[in-house]
Amino acid sequence: MTSVVMHPQTWELAGNGYSPEGEVALNGEATSVSGESALMDIARAAALCNDAVLHGHLDDWKVEGDPMEGAHGNGREDQR
Numbered sequence: 483m484t485s486v487v488m489h490p491q492t493w494e495l496a497g498n499g500y501s502p503e504g505e506v507a508l509n510g511e512a513t514s515v516s517g518e519s520a521l522m523d524i525a526r527a528a529a530l531c532n533d534a535v536l537h538g539h540l541d542d543w544k545v546e547g548d549p550m551e552g553a554h555g556n557g558r559e560d561q562r
Contacts, residue, residue: 486524493521500536500543 486493493513497504506515515521534547545551 486521488520488524491520493518500545502536502543 484495486495492509494507494510495504496507506513506518506521508518515525532548532551534545534549534551537544537546
């Protein structure tokens, strides 16, 4: 997933692989997701609908479960 569109807002999502780190921009401007309740609602729904787990492994992250669910994330990740 690279963007979320809910008229009139568009969030662009950037990250690398399964790493639970990345950047979020709202309408082209860097933003924090903590103040974006609509985006957090979408993320919460995606998290509740999946059971994949991310495992930190050296300098990489591995997914246990469905790869698409791992990409969506669910807040369940092992610390490196």
